Amino acid sequence: MGRHRPRQNSDQDGDGDTQVMPAQGRGRNLVAAEDEVHTVQVKNVRKAFGNFKVLEGLNLNFVDDAVTTILGPSGTGKSVLLKHIVGLLAPDAGEVIVFDQDIWKISEVERQELRKKFGVLFQDGALFGSMNIYDNVAFPLRKHTNKRESEIRDIVMTRLEEVGLAKAIHKAPGEVSGGMKKRAGFARALVLNPSVVMFDEPDSGLDPVRTALLNELILKMHEEHGGTYVLVTHDISTARRVSDYVGVLWKGQLVHYGPSEEAFNSPDPFVRQFLSGQPAGPLGMD
Numbered sequence: 001m002g003r004h005r006p007r008q009n010s011d012q013d014g015d016g017d018t019q020v021m022p023a024q025g026r027g028r029n030l031v032a033a034e035d036e037v038h039t040v041q042v043k044n045v046r047k048a049f050g051n052f053k054v055l056e057g058l059n060l061n062f063v064d065d066a067v068t069t070i071l072g073p074s075g076t077g078k079s080v081l082l083k084h085i086v087g088l089l090a091p092d093a094g095e096v097i098v099f100d101q102d103i104w105k106i107s108e109v110e111r112q113e114l115r116k117k118f119g120v121l122f123q124d125g126a127l128f129g130s131m132n133i134y135d136n137v138a139f140p141l142r143k144h145t146n147k148r149e150s151e152i153r154d155i156v157m158t159r160l161e162e163v164g165l166a167k168a169i170h171k172a173p174g175e176v177s178g179g180m181k182k183r184a185g186f187a188r189a190l191v192l193n194p195s196v197v198m199f200d201e202p203d204s205g206l207d208p209v210r211t212a213l214l215n216e217l218i219l220k221m222h223e224e225h226g227g228t229y230v231l232v233t234h235d236i237s238t239a240r241r242v243s244d245y246v247g248v249l250w251k252g253q254l255v256h257y258g259p260s261e262e263a264f265n266s267p268d269p270f271v272r273q274f275l276s277g278q279p280a281g282p283l284g285m286d
């Protein structure tokens, strides 16, 4: 099917809410469905902890060089999904294909090698408290490359300037704000030029203004460096702002997936309720 999905930046989503952000994502032209390339593929993944089923046959091919947002209420398995992709949690059934390899059919050593191709930004930025911002960002380069300190310095300072932290290099993580920690974590996640970058709720714990600033930074870095970005959030305004594609996770499955514009204009009552954050609708509190 020669289905083209040009992204228009239309401003009406029909529900009359007033968004400060441009209403429908990024206004980028997406590739046609048949031209999509998928470096990260999740196939029929099932995962339970004891009797508690979290993922119940999840399928998702992430589109390369796009920003895909995974939305879902707390406790639906968003972090569990990301951990499967980065090789921290093994599925009970199904496959996780990354760079053409099933990462759960290779050795732990090979998996660790593969992990270097990922940039990961978890909830708290996960900085080492005992290292200053500079050393935190330099850490992956020192650990995984043979670069000289002078080269490392160039890379680290470039990244820190991009995220607006060039003046904070000597500060310890405990001395800076939550937003700065996230930016430092972001700089560190990008320092090895990963082709896949994953964010687990980068907006958690930030106020709306800092969330908006972080979203702009994510878009800027994606524009400049490209890459396949997967962003987990429960913040709908973040999803609106940064997504090319939106997946909605609910009760262990992907209940909606598609271009951002389609998601935010969906006629489906569940998707509408979920993406507009309205209390009334088919989605209950259970």
Ligand SMILES: Nc1ncnc2c1ncn2[C@@H]1O[C@H](COP(=O)(O)OP(=O)(O)O)[C@@H](O)[C@H]1O
Pocket: 049, 054, 072, 073, 074, 075, 076, 077, 078, 079, 080, 081
């Ligand atoms: N290692 C684990 N052991 C047992 N239960 C877990 C584990 N990791 C996650 N869970 C459970 O799986 C569910 C989904 O968790 P999670 O993916 O963290 O949710 P979220 O969508 O908020 O990121 C939760 O009920 C959580 O308690």
Ligand SMILES: [Mg+2]
Pocket: 078, 079, 080, 200, 201
């Ligand atoms: Mg989570």
